[in-house]
Amino acid sequence: MSDRIDTKNHATVKALLEYRDRLALTDTVLARRYIGISKTTWSQLQNGTYPAQDPSAMLDKCEAALQLLSDEIERAEAGGHRAAIVELPHVKAAISGIKGCYGAPQNRLVMFxxxxxxxxxxxxxxxxxxxxxxxxxxxxxxxxxxSYFNAAADVAEALGITEAFTNPRAVEKAVFDALTTTPRIIGIDEGHYCGPQALNFVKAILNNTPSRVVILSIPQLWARMEEKAFEEAKQLRRRTHAKIVVERVEASDARRFLAARLPGYDARAADEREVVGACVAAANAFGLYDTLERICAEVGNEAGGKDASLDVVTAAIKRVEALRS
Structure with a gap:
């Protein structure tokens, strides 16, 4: 029988950990979105406790994820400083809201x-x-x-609780104990997938632990869900400390992006207002900040972004729009 493979020290697992840190990913996002496995399985691979005698098939999945992440790293780091997070007002407002509700009795929910x-x-x-x-x-x-149970079980897994639960009360207690012993900030993306039961679980976290919760969702889908879970959503609104709604890209936002991403951007250039206006119009037509990122990436591909003139930016916008039409 061949020696057992040490996944903890395997080159692929180590490379995934490096890419996780470089892209500022959580273990949950890395495991589910990129590798296609549970956070528990990913933890076992990291710790060298994966139960299968031969983990080759799982390591193959990790290798496939590594290739995807390699492409993402290359795209993010092309042009050097462009991977940095642009400090936009709505992001600052959300961070301020999270800081502001620290220690509040119940109103520790931030909606984004x-x-x-x-x-x-x-x-x-x-x-x-x-x-x-x-x-x-x-x-x-x-x-x-x-399902209250499914929401609670997913939160438990994200917290690194590995026990196999069979009833809601047991998993609820484990989550509450963990979030009370070590208060966390729970970020729930795709919040519009919540229903009455999941909203009740979020409310229970706020009622029974000192942890804070951030829910991220698409406005129209969240509103539709609220209509179907009217009473539960109303109770959650009473526990909301801050609500940030993003509707459009402003000229000031575009200027922050251009200044952060393109070395050639000049706020004093004669055509600066036209450059910003073209970027804002394209972003608000489709894709908002994602479109701004794509435009900057296209401009950056031309001489490293050193030329951010109206002609170059307009050509970049046309290429981005062609990809999305």
Missing amino acids: LAPSGGGKTTLARKLQEVYRGAFVAIEATETWRG
């Missing part, structure tokens, strides 16, 4: 509502950067719509 491309992922990255291990990222799924 934004369309696709409106900065939800950026906020999650910033929270990971600011709070590190104190921030726990979770992605709500369809299974939360009608």
